[in-house]
Amino acid sequence: MSIASLRRYLSLASSISRLVKPSLGGNGYAASSTYALQTVGLNVYYGGRKILDNVNLAVPRNTVFAIMGPSGSGKSTLLRVFNRLVELAPNARVEGRVLLFGRNIYDPSVDPMEVRRQVGMVFQNPNPFPHLSIYDNVALGPRLNGLARNGEELDRLVEWALRKAALWDEVRDRLHEPATRLSGGQQQRLCIARAIALKPRVLLMDEPTANLDPESSRRIEQLIVELRDDVTVVVVTHSPGQAARISDHVAFLFSGRIVEVGPTREVFTRPRSELTERFITGALG
Amino acid sequence: MRVRSDRLLFYALLPFGGIVVALFALLINVLVDNSIPILEREGLNFFTSPQWRPSETPGEEFYGILAPLYGTIYTSIIAVAIALPTSVSLAVFVTDLAPPRLRELFIGLVDVMAGLPTILYGIWGALVLAPFLKDRLMDPLHTYLGFVPLFSCQPVTGYTVFTAGLILALMVVPFMTAVIREAYSRIPDTYREAVYSLGATDYEAARTLVSMIRPAILAALLLGFGRAAGETIAVSLTVGNSASISACAFTPGYTIASLIANQFANAGLYRHMTSALYAAGLILLVIGLALNTAGLYMLARWRKTRVGR
Numbered sequence A: 001m002s003i004a005s006l007r008r009y010l011s012l013a014s015s016i017s018r019l020v021k022p023s024l025g026g027n028g029y030a031a032s033s034t035y036a037l038q039t040v041g042l043n044v045y046y047g048g049r050k051i052l053d054n055v056n057l058a059v060p061r062n063t064v065f066a067i068m069g070p071s072g073s074g075k076s077t078l079l080r081v082f083n084r085l086v087e088l089a090p091n092a093r094v095e096g097r098v099l100l101f102g103r104n105i106y107d108p109s110v111d112p113m114e115v116r117r118q119v120g121m122v123f124q125n126p127n128p129f130p131h132l133s134i135y136d137n138v139a140l141g142p143r144l145n146g147l148a149r150n151g152e153e154l155d156r157l158v159e160w161a162l163r164k165a166a167l168w169d170e171v172r173d174r175l176h177e178p179a180t181r182l183s184g185g186q187q188q189r190l191c192i193a194r195a196i197a198l199k200p201r202v203l204l205m206d207e208p209t210a211n212l213d214p215e216s217s218r219r220i221e222q223l224i225v226e227l228r229d230d231v232t233v234v235v236v237t238h239s240p241g242q243a244a245r246i247s248d249h250v251a252f253l254f255s256g257r258i259v260e261v262g263p264t265r266e267v268f269t270r271p272r273s274e275l276t277e278r279f280i281t282g283a284l285g
Numbered sequence B: 001m002r003v004r005s006d007r008l009l010f011y012a013l014l015p016f017g018g019i020v021v022a023l024f025a026l027l028i029n030v031l032v033d034n035s036i037p038i039l040e041r042e043g044l045n046f047f048t049s050p051q052w053r054p055s056e057t058p059g060e061e062f063y064g065i066l067a068p069l070y071g072t073i074y075t076s077i078i079a080v081a082i083a084l085p086t087s088v089s090l091a092v093f094v095t096d097l098a099p100p101r102l103r104e105l106f107i108g109l110v111d112v113m114a115g116l117p118t119i120l121y122g123i124w125g126a127l128v129l130a131p132f133l134k135d136r137l138m139d140p141l142h143t144y145l146g147f148v149p150l151f152s153c154q155p156v157t158g159y160t161v162f163t164a165g166l167i168l169a170l171m172v173v174p175f176m177t178a179v180i181r182e183a184y185s186r187i188p189d190t191y192r193e194a195v196y197s198l199g200a201t202d203y204e205a206a207r208t209l210v211s212m213i214r215p216a217i218l219a220a221l222l223l224g225f226g227r228a229a230g231e232t233i234a235v236s237l238t239v240g241n242s243a244s245i246s247a248c249a250f251t252p253g254y255t256i257a258s259l260i261a262n263q264f265a266n267a268g269l270y271r272h273m274t275s276a277l278y279a280a281g282l283i284l285l286v287i288g289l290a291l292n293t294a295g296l297y298m299l300a301r302w303r304k305t306r307v308g309r
């Protein structure tokens, strides 16, 4: 059997199984949960080391949820739990439940590929594929997942994603140039477009502005707030200021534990924990 | 004080560096000097004629290098055509899929294979692989797919261009795998995470990452081709050593290296043959130098890119 026919067979098989099994994104789930993400008794280990300790969180849908905390507190690890990317590390182990719109994504019946299609991710360093053009970077996800039936549909999807990422006007005339020609801030918005093109229901962002200049950071912060209408955004930041500016809810993570979580205004105006207060005021590393 | 002693060491070791340069210059000088007579005698015909005609009468001698040149390129193309997909697959397997223990074993094994004396490949190729290939692969391919030009002739023995190409493939796989694996395993994790975050399967992720190191793969291809073109003993034991130019891979052929190895001993019996063999050697040197320079240049440029560093 040729690779092409094997792939066709596999995608056929998966669309049949999607008909039979309700998919994660099926409407049956959508109504059942007010939370996009929930963790229940979540522990994560790398080898023997416990990185996340009994994390319990709930991320309301269509909000911006910030995870803040000092370096090494486990923010990136927590984020990677939400799309099962944590499993790429061979020594990682996850305990507890993680509910995506009410369904446990660590249930053995769940396909991690299906989870990742619904939970997009943007990384700390802009990482567009350097061998691909601007267009092909955005088109990669839809191509891998067969989201467009023809070139025209793909063109429309790419344009839509680039507009959502507030990049379209800057790149419309150079879609076929290598992605690496863009500035750092543009590259990061391209990565947002790449993730958005899959029309995910949740968007994870790991310190998306950590390596950008202030002006580019400001644009991306503004973008995050706008994206809230389409997706639920979970954004990791080590900057309390950023969390205050863009988030509706915030969790403060310290040494793998949630110290405090709640509506951003409350946490920032009346922190319940002294540790949180020290972090917010910058008294903590 | 320090500077002076370093100087001293520099001058003390300089001769050793000088020896290498001198040897190389000498080699080229000898090849060129000895090639001139045949090139003056035959001119361009040396390159364009398929005839290789030794004769006791110097006036009737004629040497054309086209058939061995063709054979060199043909066997090398077969070799890299087989070795390239094999090496890429092996690199991906070892880097991404093999459990750590198995990975070490594979890396070690591939290194050992790269270092084996080539005569071993030659003997095994001639005694085991050639008859096996004829009965089990070449005969059936000719019978059922004889309309394909590549398979259009009935193999008479197992000693064919195809057999030599396959042996060469085995010999360059370890080498090409090493180059490709190095590039593949250096791809920063963030790109791996990026592909997987887009819902890619393992296969799709590997395919995307492999396309990312295309320049390194091209470099491996050039370097592998260079190696295959210059390989001598294993080829001359399996290629059949008969001057012919045919599209069919199941005929015996010649390569420049095997021609030189086979003919050098009796070249002294003829007036012009030695010079012809030197000229053949010169061509081999030029091919090898060109391919290796191009390959190494690509590799060096690749290592300066964001992904290759």
Ligand SMILES: Nc1ncnc2c1ncn2[C@@H]1O[C@H](COP(=O)(O)OP(=O)(O)OP(=O)(O)O)[C@@H](O)[C@H]1O
Binding pocket: A046, A047, A051, A069, A070, A071, A072, A073, A074, A075, A076, A077, A078, A089, A091, A238
């Ligand atoms: N693959 C891994 N194997 C073992 N330990 C790991 C691995 N990845 C991360 N860690 C450890 O887990 C802990 C939490 O790391 P994580 O990257 O989640 O922190 P972080 O809060 O994102 O920090 P930063 O702000 O520096 O990005 C760290 O001590 C880190 O060393």
Ligand SMILES: [Mg+2]
Binding pocket: A075, A076, A077, A206
């Ligand atoms: Mg981090």
